[in-house]
Amino acid sequence: MNTLDLSRLHPFTLRLLNYAVIAGSVLFCLLxxxxxxxxMEIISISPNxxxxxxxxxxxxxxxxxxAIAGLILGLLQDGMTSPTPTHVVSLAIIGILTARLQKQxxxxxDFISIALIVFGMAVxxxxxxxxxxxxxNFFADSAELRRNLGQIWLYHQRVALSSAILSSLWAxxxxxxxxxxxEQISDLEQPQA
Amino acid sequence: xxxxxxxxxxxxxxxxxxSLALIVAWAIRETQGAAVLELYxxxxxxxVGDVPPEQQIENTRILELEQRLVELESQNRQLQExxxxxxxxxxxxxxxPVIGRSADHWWQQVIxxxxxxxxxxxGFIVSGNGGIVGRITHVTPNTSRVLLISDPTSQVGVTISRxxxxxxxxxxxxxxxxxxxxDKVPDVQPGDVVSTSSYSQLxxxxxxxxxxxxxxxxxxxxxxxxxxxxxxxxxxxxVMVSPNPKMGExxxxxxxxxxxxxxx
Numbered sequence: 001m002n003t004l005d006l007s008r009l010h011p012f013t014l015r016l017l018n019y020a021v022i023a024g025s026v027l028f029c030l031l032x033x034x035x036x037x038x039x040m041e042i043i044s045i046s047p048n049x050x051x052x053x054x055x056x057x058x059x060x061x062x063x064x065x066x067a068i069a070g071l072i073l074g075l076l077q078d079g080m081t082s083p084t085p086t087h088v089v090s091l092a093i094i095g096i097l098t099a100r101l102q103k104q105x106x107x108x109x110d111f112i113s114i115a116l117i118v119f120g121m122a123v124x125x126x127x128x129x130x131x132x133x134x135x136x137n138f139f140a141d142s143a144e145l146r147r148n149l150g151q152i153w154l155y156h157q158r159v160a161l162s163s164a165i166l167s168s169l170w171a172x173x174x175x176x177x178x179x180x181x182x183e184q185i186s187d188l189e190q191p192q193a
Numbered sequence: 194x195x196x197x198x199x200x201x202x203x204x205x206x207x208x209x210x211x212s213l214a215l216i217v218a219w220a221i222r223e224t225q226g227a228a229v230l231e232l233y234x235x236x237x238x239x240x241v242g243d244v245p246p247e248q249q250i251e252n253t254r255i256l257e258l259e260q261r262l263v264e265l266e267s268q269n270r271q272l273q274e275x276x277x278x279x280x281x282x283x284x285x286x287x288x289x290p291v292i293g294r295s296a297d298h299w300w301q302q303v304i305x306x307x308x309x310x311x312x313x314x315x316g317f318i319v320s321g322n323g324g325i326v327g328r329i330t331h332v333t334p335n336t337s338r339v340l341l342i343s344d345p346t347s348q349v350g351v352t353i354s355r356x357x358x359x360x361x362x363x364x365x366x367x368x369x370x371x372x373x374x375x376d377k378v379p380d381v382q383p384g385d386v387v388s389t390s391s392y393s394q395l396x397x398x399x400x401x402x403x404x405x406x407x408x409x410x411x412x413x414x415x416x417x418x419x420x421x422x423x424x425x426x427x428x429x430x431x432v433m434v435s436p437n438p439k440m441g442e443x444x445x446x447x448x449x450x451x452x453x454x455x456x457x
Binding site for chain 1: 226229295
């Protein structure tokens with residue numbers, strides 16, 4: 001039913017619609033970041049929605065596309081928190097790695113594997129951020145940016161685990177609708193190309 | 194030329210979209226998410242409870258009085274020690290709802306539903322039910338972002354109210370902060386009240402911060418105390434935003450500068 005409606009659209013309109021869905025889903029994830037709905041937090045840590053989005057995007061795309069998505073979403077998350085240290089590095093690396101996983105060859109496409117990928121990537125992302133903080137700790141001239149090194153890694157343990165658990169549990173909520181949509185789009189674009 | 198044109202026909206739109214997305218993302222980063230925050234506030238509005246202006250003012254006034262009543266009751270027993278507390282407690286201010294938390298767990302921030310339209314400026318002091326909560330770091334017309342005192346980067350010069358021993362607190366990302374003393378053998382015991390000191394360049398002196406929970410005098414290089422914040426930071430709903438009397442003197446000042454010079 002839905003597919004029929006979409007196939008009647010002009011290819012250009014379809015593409016614009018696809019861009020609108022992409023932008024809209026990113027905006028939705030951005031607005032979810034500051035909210036704390038019941039069931040969405042463990043020790044006041046919430047899922048990393050932008051990371052879930054980057055993984056969902058990069059799973060069926062090339063490394064360059066994953067890196068661009070990581071770059072853009074990293075800038076957005078910088079805007080929502082603080083520009084130093086930047087989130088661009090962690091999200092871009094995650095975009096590249098997810099794309100390089102070549103999921104279709106090794107892992108079956110289902111929720112469990114997506115949840116597993118998100119789990120691993122969330123731990124990796126927190127580690128990269130913690131490394132950036134440690135780096136900053138050595139080289140920052142402004143005291144405002146300096147954090148205690150031991151404290152960073154103590155906090156990292158707590159954050160990485162709860163963020164990974166929550167993000168992987170909530171990953172299907174972002175991944176499923178987006179992957180369904182992109183499947184339909186690619187089905188429609190395939191015959192013409 | 195033809196090949197170039199074909200490539201452009203095929204990828205032009207995609208290239209345009211990517212550069213557009215990059216420009217928008219950069220703009221959002223540069224404005225510190227002002228547009229997103231305003232939109233978030235707009236969407237959040239129905240849940241915050243929008244009441245007519247007069248009623249709203251009355252409600253906030255009642256809330257303010259309730260807050261002050263609880264604050265005064267809880268602080269009453271300790272007020273002999275907290276000399277000068279009543280005088281320095283900021284009286285005029287804006288009551289603001291907390292509409293969001295930090296967008297990343299490495300920063301301890303909250304987002305308030307009032308902004309520059311209500312007279313809030315960067316550097317204003319945010320206090321909750323019984324003590325300081327943090328400091329305004331960004332303002333948009335209808336929202337503002339608060340850096341909580343539980344954030345590891347927000348270091349505040351404090352003093353033990355009973356014995357006047359100085360130190361500074363370091364956030365621990367929870368309802369506890371660690372206080373480091375400047376002296377080797379400070380006179381401090383669990384239950385002591387901690388308030389901001391005159392060394393603090395970002396907060397006026399005498400504002401209540403919390404209560405000492407445990408003391409570790411053997412800690413190197415400086416003795417430490419774990420301080421329980423008197424405000425339940427994790428369950429904040431309404432806060433009071435008030436002007437900062439220290440703002441004019443040192444808007445660019447960094448806490449650490451004062452701490453370093455005092456510590457050496």
